[in-house]
Amino acid sequence: MNITVNVDEVTLDTIVRQGYDGESATTIADLVAAEIVQRLAAKREEWYELSRTVTEIRREVIREAVLPAIEQAIAAPIQKTSLYGDPVGDPVTLREVIVDEARKVISAKDPNDYRGDKGTFLVRVVREEVSNALRAEIAAEVAKAKAAVADEIGRQVAGAVTAAMKAR
Numbered sequence: 001m002n003i004t005v006n007v008d009e010v011t012l013d014t015i016v017r018q019g020y021d022g023e024s025a026t027t028i029a030d031l032v033a034a035e036i037v038q039r040l041a042a043k044r045e046e047w048y049e050l051s052r053t054v055t056e057i058r059r060e061v062i063r064e065a066v067l068p069a070i071e072q073a074i075a076a077p078i079q080k081t082s083l084y085g086d087p088v089g090d091p092v093t094l095r096e097v098i099v100d101e102a103r104k105v106i107s108a109k110d111p112n113d114y115r116g117d118k119g120t121f122l123v124r125v126v127r128e129e130v131s132n133a134l135r136a137e138i139a140a141e142v143a144k145a146k147a148a149v150a151d152e153i154g155r156q157v158a159g160a161v162t163a164a165m166k167a168r
Helices: 028-042 044-075 094-107 121-167
Strands: 015-017
Touching (some): 028 044, 044 094
C-alpha cells in the first residue's frame, strides 16, 4: 500500500492548527516566533547582543530603502517661487540650492564685525581649529618639559643627599 501526500506550497502564513471558540488559527509564523522567543528566553545574556544586531540591520535596511528617494529629491529640479507662488527664475536642483547656501555660509561675515577684521565664517573656523591644535600641542610639550625638569631635580637632590651621606 502506497500513501502519497502532496503539499502544494508552504509559507509562513500556512495554517497548521485551526482555532476554536474565538481562538485565532495557528500559522507556521506563529510557531517560528514562539520557538525564537523560547530560545531567547533561555539565553538572556545573548539578548542584548541580538537586540543590537537587529537594530543595526533595521537601520541599514531603512537606509537602503530611503537612499534612492533622497537621491531623487536632491537631483530632481524644483521651481523657486515668489511669496505669491509665481515662478521665479529657472528650475534648480536641491543640490544646487544646498551648494549655494553652503557658499553663502562659508563666505558670510560676522554681522557684529563692524571693522571687518574677524574675517569670513570659514576663516574664523580655521583660526579656531588651528588655535585649538596649537594649544593642545603646547600643553603636551609643557607637560613633557615639566616631567623632564622634575626628573632632573630628582636626580640632583638624590645626588646631593648621597654626597651628604657619604661625607658624614
